[in-house]
Amino acid sequence: MPLVIVALGIIVLLILIMKFNINTFISLVVVSFLIALALGMPINEIVKSIETGMGGTLGSIALVFGLGAILGKLIADSGGAQRIAMTLIEKFGLKYIQWAVVVASFILGIALFFEVGLVLLIPIVYQISKQIKVPFLYLGLPMSAALSATHAFLPPHPGPTVIANEFGANVGLVLLYGFLIAIPIVIIAGPIFTKFAKKFVPKAFDKDSTSGSIASIGETKQFKLEDTPGFGISAFTALFPVILMAFSTIVKLSRDANDTENVFFDLVTMIGSPTTVMLLSVLLAIYTMGIARKIPMKQLMESAENAVRAIGMMLLILGAGGALKQVLINGGVGDYVAVLFEGSAISPLILAWLIAAVIRVAQGSATVAALTTAGLVIPMMAGTDVNLELMVLATGAGSIIASHVNDTGFWIVKESFGLTMKETFATWTVLETVISVSGLGFVLLLSLFV
Incomplete structure (x- = not known):
């Protein structure tokens, strides 16, 4: 019955989101209340549970996301x-133009949120x-694959x-393992998948670059190359x-191996x-x-404020997702x-992905899907020796599968590339599924060694 x-x-x-066009944040809060009531939670504990979930989630991530948005905006x-x-x-040259786009998108995707990228x-x-x-x-799909993979797997x-x-889980190890699986995934879902997509959906590739609505995704500044910072310092900052x-x-790994504690290790951990x-x-x-480029501080802070405002x-949606997660746990x-699933032969990694x-x-939301999954699988992980970092990556892989009409990214891609609904499903939706399934495959492969 709970399920x-x-x-x-x-x-x-x-x-609520699709038919009545109610904001995702409001919808999540409403559904959190409804699920809590339906699960039979004591009425005097429901609000506290929702507030705890929202506060706990935002308390740990608001600073990271706010600062991350500012970093991306400044770059x-x-x-x-x-x-x-x-x-x-x-x-890279014209011959390897796809690979140039993939590498650039991967580097920038580390520092930028998916939609911003x-x-x-x-x-x-x-x-x-x-x-x-x-x-x-031809260039847009590999770009999207790199941005999506960094979004799913890399802190x-x-x-x-x-x-x-x-x-x-250890965020540093999540980043390390995320790199190990993200690189082959981007190759598979980017240049390789694009070749197959071109065969199966040729009309989507016949459109010129004026077919998409660039204006639909917001303002972007264009610069003369000589007016931009150098490549080395730009890449280093990103x-x-x-x-x-x-x-x-x-x-940290060195400290764990030597089982030592001192001020230096504490400082590095911080x-x-x-x-x-x-x-x-x-x-x-x-x-x-x-x-260093003589840009006034006032202008820099305007960029920072615009980033946080955006x-x-x-942040509210993420917080509401945390509230729903807490209701699922407390309920x-x-x-x-x-x-x-007690005694089940199904791997916790596969279950989290599923x-x-x-x-x-x-x-629709990848982050909300990940948060909700956490609320369902955390109790199940107790008593198992499953690798926590790989659980993070398996959950992340599952959370980006099959982007469709209830996902913002679906509409951004559709409008930007001037695709029909059918073409968007055949390219973007399949691409996200390829990333998700291959992500699970590489996580399972990595689990044999860590």
Whole structure:
């Protein structure tokens, strides 16, 4: 019965969002109340459970996301992102233009949220495709694959960061393992999948770059290349969070191996936490993308304010997703799932992927799907020796499967590339599914060694 209640709750969530066009944040809060009541939770505990879930989620991620949005905006508004993309394209040459787009998108995808990356890179890819006379989608699909893979598997993106926090996983190891699986996934879902897509949906590739509505995804600044910061400093600034997290993880592994404790290790642990990493990265970006280029501080802070303003609703949605997760835990749904699969031969990794996939298809948001899955599988993980970092990645893989009409990314891709509904399903929806399924495959493969 608890699973039936959850299923009905997700259906209600879908109806509220899709049929009645009610904001996702409001819909999540309403459904959290309805599920709590249906599960028979004591009435005097429902509000407390929802507030605890929302506060607990936002308490651990609001700083990371706010600082992450500011970092991405500073890199974009300074022209650093454009410099990275154009330099790689120049170095790779026209013959390997797809790979240039993939590498540029992967680097920028680490620092930028998925939607921000699309908004930033689509106009650049648009100009490239126009100049070298190749189909817009030929470059657009590999770009989208790289952005989607970083979004699903690499901290400090919402999904992996939030799930790592909920599972108590090491964020640095999630980043390390995420890199190991994201690189082959991007190759498979990017250039390789594009070849097959071109055969099966040729009409989508016949469209020129003017078919898409670039204006539909917001304003993007274009710069003369000589007015942008250098490639080295731009790439270093974008990759600085990864460098800090990687350094912290290596030091932590060394400490664990030697079983030692001192002030140095404590300091490195603090520096390697996502909040400190993003704060230091933003301070670096303020200097490299702003002060060093004589950009007034007032202008830099305007970019910062605009970045935070843009993610306000996303933070509320994430918080509401955490509230729903807490209701599922406090309402006993997670314990029910644990009992249901007690003694089951199904790997917790596969189960986490499966649950996240079902919820993703039902309600659209990858991050909400990941959070809801956490509430269901945390009790089930008790007493098992499953690798927590791989659980994060398996959940992340499941949470991006089969993007369709209830996902914002679906509509951004459709409108940007000028695709029909059928073409969007045959390209973008299949691409997301390829990333999801291959992600699970590589997680299972990695589980044999870690």
